[in-house]
Amino acid sequence: MTLQPLNEQLPAIEVSEIRQFDESVSKIPGILKLTLGEPDFNTPEHVKQAGIAAIQENYSHYTGMVGDPELRAAAQHFFKTKYGTDYDAADEILVTVGATEALATAITTISDPGDAILVPSPIYPGYIPLLTLNHVTPIYIDTSKTDFVLTPELIEATIAANPDAKIKGIILNYPSNPTGVTYHAAEVKAIASIAEAHDLYIICDEIYSELTYDATHISMGRYAYDRTFVVNGLSKSHAMTGWRIGFLMGPRHLIAEAKKVHQYLVTAATTIAQRAGIEALTKGADDAQVMKAAYIKRRDFVYAALIQMGFEVARPDGAFYLFAKIPERLHMHSREFTQALANEQKLALISGTAFGPGGEGYIRISYAASMDDLKEAVKRLRAFIASRTD
Numbered sequence: 001m002t003l004q005p006l007n008e009q010l011p012a013i014e015v016s017e018i019r020q021f022d023e024s025v026s027k028i029p030g031i032l033k034l035t036l037g038e039p040d041f042n043t044p045e046h047v048k049q050a051g052i053a054a055i056q057e058n059y060s061h062y063t064g065m066v067g068d069p070e071l072r073a074a075a076q077h078f079f080k081t082k083y084g085t086d087y088d089a090a091d092e093i094l095v096t097v098g099a100t101e102a103l104a105t106a107i108t109t110i111s112d113p114g115d116a117i118l119v120p121s122p123i124y125p126g127y128i129p130l131l132t133l134n135h136v137t138p139i140y141i142d143t144s145k146t147d148f149v150l151t152p153e154l155i156e157a158t159i160a161a162n163p164d165a166k167i168k169g170i171i172l173n174y175p176s177n178p179t180g181v182t183y184h185a186a187e188v189k190a191i192a193s194i195a196e197a198h199d200l201y202i203i204c205d206e207i208y209s210e211l212t213y214d215a216t217h218i219s220m221g222r223y224a225y226d227r228t229f230v231v232n233g234l235s236k237s238h239a240m241t242g243w244r245i246g247f248l249m250g251p252r253h254l255i256a257e258a259k260k261v262h263q264y265l266v267t268a269a270t271t272i273a274q275r276a277g278i279e280a281l282t283k284g285a286d287d288a289q290v291m292k293a294a295y296i297k298r299r300d301f302v303y304a305a306l307i308q309m310g311f312e313v314a315r316p317d318g319a320f321y322l323f324a325k326i327p328e329r330l331h332m333h334s335r336e337f338t339q340a341l342a343n344e345q346k347l348a349l350i351s352g353t354a355f356g357p358g359g360e361g362y363i364r365i366s367y368a369a370s371m372d373d374l375k376e377a378v379k380r381l382r383a384f385i386a387s388r389t390d
């Protein structure tokens with residue numbers, strides 16, 4: 001029997017370099033991994049109890065496909081109070097299966113096969129396969145020369161350099177995985193106005209918004225409401241990665257179309273998790289504060305140690321990653337560095353190359369780990385650097 005060929009885009013999709021590396025080093029006995037973007041905190045107790053109560057109270061049926069109305073009302077209030085956006089709970093907020101499904105839905109909604117989307121890089125690599133599956137080409141914009149900030153000049157230059165591309169939109173993420181950079185009001189406004197000038201949609205992944213350290217998070221939804229899908233969720237703010245609750249927010253003309261995609265992708269998010277989400281947003285609106293305080297301490301510790309070892313690194317404004325430039329004197333590429341570090345000192349970090357153009361020469365450290373692990377990691381990194389220095 002011969003079968004018809006599968007979707008021709010599939011061979012272009014690999015298991016992410018992060019996952020591959022993480023799996024391969026897991027075989028090394030005693031390996032200490034600062035690889036994944038997963039909060040090391042547990043879901044707050046009151047949210048877990050709400051989940052248990054939901055099971056006992058038989059919240060075991062489908063919700064409407066857009067999500068539990070109470071959860072959408074809670075999200076409307078939460079994001080309005082925190083960031084000043086005011087999405088209508090009935091028509092402008094969709095409850096999704098994590099931020100990932102919100103991203104997939106947004107990309108499918110705005111894209112035609114053959115379109116291109118601008119992607120500032122280094123970037124969270126999860127976006128790229130979603131573009132590929134939609135037959136959309138990513139056009140990377142290397143931000144390594146502008147402190148990892150996407151500027152209007154870079155956008156203009158990229159559009160001018162790709163006159164034949166059908167550029168449909170931009171994907172942005174701040175606070176950023178992998179750089180920890182966030183955008184301030186002037187930068188958000190500048191991107192909003194250039195998107196308008198070129199009639200581009202914006203998909204703004206704000207999943208780390210509650211982990212913005214000193215500044216206030218500025219949502220793209222405030223400045224480019226008409227053309228923006230805002231993506232958020234409970235994975236990072238409430239340490240609820242496994243519950244899979246996200247939000248896709250936008251003006252009703254965009255959400256009306258997105259609903260169709262979402263409905264046939266997943267029907268609806270898990271009812272029990274949605275009930276727990278109501279508790280998280282209404283009674284745990286500030287749950288992220290405790291985690292944030294811990295992340296700030298960890299950032300300060302690892303940042304100071306890296307500087308002392310001779311790494312060049314921007315001090316993160318949010319999220320829980322450091323993106324550090326390998327000291328020139330070591331003459332090492334990123335992959336070579338991370339592999340040797342894992343083999344010789346049993347410390348796993350991610351090569352900057354996993355995050356697209358502009359990442360060579362860098363490593364990413366996730367500090368969503370205990371202070372004890374971070375101290376041990378710094379010790380191992382120091383030993384590695386010493387072993388490579390004449």
Ligand code: PLP
Pocket residue numbers: 037097098099100101124126173177205207233234235241245246
């Ligand atoms: N967006 C970014 C920038 C991320 O770093 C991650 C996870 O690491 C996600 C989205 C995925 O979020 P979720 O687990 O809610 O799907």
